[in-house]
Amino acid sequence: MSKPTPLRGIHEDLGATLTDFAGWLMPLRYGSESAEHNAVRQAAGLFDLSHMGEIFVTGREAGAALDHALVGWISALVPGRARYTMICAQDGGILDDLIVYRLGDEEFMVVANAANYPMVAEELTKRAQGFAAEVEDRSHHYALIAVQGPQSQTLLSTLTDADLPGLKYYAGLPGTVAGVQALIARTGYTGEDGFELFVEGNEAVKVWEALTRAGAPYALRPAGLSARDTLRLEAGMPLYGNELSSALTPFDAGLGRVVRFDKPGDFVGRAALEPLKDVPPRRRLVGLIATGRRVPRHGYPVVLAGGGDVVGEVTSGAPSQSLGKPIAMAYVDTGATGDLAVDIRGTHEPVERVELPFYRRNK
Amino acid sequence: MSSIPDELQYTKEHEWVGGLDDGRTVTVGVTEFAAQALGDVVFVQLPEVGTRVEAGDSVGEIESTKSVNDLFSPADGEVVEINPVVVDDPSLVNSDPYGDGWMFRMRVDNDPQDLLSAEEYTALTQSES
Incomplete structure (x- = not known):
């Protein structure tokens, strides 16, 4: 049985074609996926991404634990900023690609792919041992709703007092959207400007409906995973399971820049990856x-x-x-x-x- | 809900067969149910006119954003005409599957066997959706 997201009822009311994706029942498309794709390029699209995993790492040494667990230099992140990074195996193979948000001095949120987050949570827990840091998989508490497209900021600004124009790409700040507490992040997977809104699962319907109403004058459309895939492909963004896998290192994938040998301390995969950095793939x-x-x-x-x-x-x-x-x-x-x-x-x-x-x- | 016209017959592979009363030539297309399941169709490859085909042969391809599917012949016979319009504009499979989105015409050797009535096909789609 596929797990439903908190927005399943809405997807059904919209006549979505639902599909199993990594164990989740997700909207593949609501109507024409080409129209959904074009809406994101020209106006705005609304996505349910609640299948993604949210893993929190907190504590005095949370940053150091993530420096050890991941290939990126996470402790160097300023609170409020985010980084695209990867978790690798000892042999350098990519276990997942991630976005890490630094929410506070001692609080990080790791966003992992739906198919991988239970494993990522387990690995992070193991790798954080010995650090003053707690790892908690809160994926089931959160829904993730994305608004993507050139009209995103204009329409989202009608629902929040947060300083959206001041929010940089790959940054996130807490705020309210339609009266609901949210982490508002300027991130996405479409090649357009846009926002990802992390909210409590039981508030997801309220936020979705408010966005739908606010977006109507801007030709916002709900968009499914099919459009998400063609949008990210046009933008040249890799997908775990397609461009990325445990058989490939970040260097194989042309993403060696995410591996930070210059950060302090050892990290999982360093010994395998360091000799590869100057080897042409x-x-x-x-x-x-x-x-x-x-x-x-x-x-x-x-x-x-x-x-x-x-x-x-x-x-x-x-x-x-x-x-x-x-x-x-x-x-x-x-x-x-x-x-x-x-x-x-x-x-x-x-x-x-x-x-x-x-x-x-x-x- | 997709429409399933009463006057057509259907195959288990979600194709429709029309015009059986006009003698030996029938028109073949894919059903609206199939078109909706495929998503936006982006490419249609049809058999060449004059090709001898047998029932169940793969005679072409229907490609959508997400998948590739075979087009099957519903009967033994010969392809006598193809729809160049749907080749140029495959979205017609989605927008007008029983009209301008038709695929090909064939002269059948015998009346096709094992076709489903609209009622039987409706039951099939309900069991699959």
Whole structure:
């Protein structure tokens, strides 16, 4: 049985197609996923992300514990700011990618992926031993509602007194939204400006409904996981299970910058990762744009055009609304020169290799 | 709820077959129920006119944002016409599955067997949703 979020009733009333995602019953789409995608690019979209995990690390040595447990330099975060980081295994493999918010001097919130957070909570608990720090998985107490798109700030400002214009990207502050206590964060996974609102689960419906009303003049639409996936793909953002896995290190994924060897003390994975930092990886994550209309999908081989030698593998692919063509991310051999194609169910379809991201908003 | 017109017949693979009374040529498309389950259709690949097909053969592809699905032949026969409009605008599968979103026409060797009535197909969709 999939777990419902506190907003399940709302999704059903909206006629959502619900799907199991990492053990959660989540809205895949409410109507046309293309329309939801475009709403986020042009106006605003409303997402239920309550499947994400919220793990709190508190105490005098909470920062030091996270410096040890994660690859990032977490103790250097200023209260109110957030950081994209990763938790790695001893061998350097990525166990999950995370956003860590520093809520106070001795309080951090680690946001982990739905499929991984029980494991992340367990690992953090183990790794925090010996530090004056407590780890508590509060995922079931929280709902997460995201408002994403260029109109996000305008419409959210009608429901809160919080200083939204002063809230920087990757920052969060406590406040009220529609009278409900919330952590208001300027983060997202769409490539647009937007906010993520962490609220108590039993307040989620009130916040969602208030946002829906406030968003009506701005063409806000509820958007499902399908649109979320195509939005993040256009923005070149990795998805755990696709671009990231325990078989890959942050360097393999082209994200070596998140590993902070310059921070004080040892951290889990350091010994395995340090020798890799100057080694050119065998494969590199690149963008592919299909010439035709068939979509390169997860797991499809990337081949050399003409010859057919396999030189890579697609990690994510979808039709792109913004480009009007199918796009994909793929790990491709760094030595593979010349034109590429993707083996789409037996037919080699030509693709153009491009740098990520596919889409960058105008700031 | 999706519409399931009474005058059409259906397959278990969520295709509709129309025009059986017009002699030996039938029109084939996918049902609204299938279109809704697929999500936005972005690509349709149809068989070539003149292709000999048998009932149950995969004769094409319907690709949506999230998935790829086979298009099956509902009967033995020959493809006599395809819908170029739906190839150019696959969103017609979502917006007009029983009209401009039709897929292909085929001349059947015999009256197709094992097709479902609208009532039987309705029961099938209710058991799957």
